[in-house]
Amino acid sequence: NKTWFTQAVACLAPVIDSSQRDWVNRSVGKETLLRWAISSSLGQYLDKLLQSGEALDILEFVLIITPLLERALGNLLFTLKISSKCVRMEEEKIKIPSLLRDLIQEPELEQLLGLCLIRVLQALIGSPLSLNLRNLAWHGFITPGELSAGYATSFLHIISTIGSILEANKVVVKERRVYNLQQIDTIHAQICTYQEEEFKLGSEETSFIPSTLRSIWQRMLRLYTDGRYLSCLVLGLPLLETTLRIIFVQLNNCTQRMMTAEATELYTTFTEMLSG
16 A cells, blocks of 8 residues: 555665665675576666666666566566476466566566565555556656656666575576567668658757656667667667657647556556557
8 A cells, every 4th residue: 555655665765865875895706696687788877877876877777677577576476487386287377477576576476585575666666656666667758857866776676685595496497489580670770761861850959858758768869879779779769659649648738647656546658648
């Protein structure tokens, strides 16, 4: 309920504040505990973002690490289900929740990870009543500067703690099958037939982007030019949703909904904006 989440978030506040210092002071070898969820190459990139500490870097860090955690927890749940003596079914028939908030409600994860760790996850990303960091970041409600580095390192602490539990229990996480990206490659090839200059719109042509988000647009252009398409897309999707929301609320005379994310109401997201 709302009271529990309010109290839980209040209790977590000092932990989040000290999280960055505690992570830096941890012993050498902590990176190995992240490998069940984060590849070596992505881990190095995330470390650079964290070391920078700049506002946009911290936002990009959270945008990258939350889906990584979501995918990894899904893989872990999948592993636990197929190894359970109670489950006698084909791997393809095992259903894994698609939403992170539903994923951390699964009893198999609680049994392995413990109620305390599950409660921390629920307070950070569990529901609209929680801090709800994953949804707020990915739906474009968070602007650069609104997240401290403590939130970023909190996710690292959680992932490494789970890594320690997996190591102690000799659990080897099995990867689920990934989707074929061939269609995306085809779309990208079509997009690249346009002149590069068509992507580099001048500041006059991006006046609909709030000034607080212009740094994201500029970062996207640099990332695209450098061929770092993952980071470009990670920053671009929330920015696209935010700018479409601005246009949507203006056309529908509900500007009070532009930057709101009430726990008792639907967010104004792609789902609502593209359903008409």
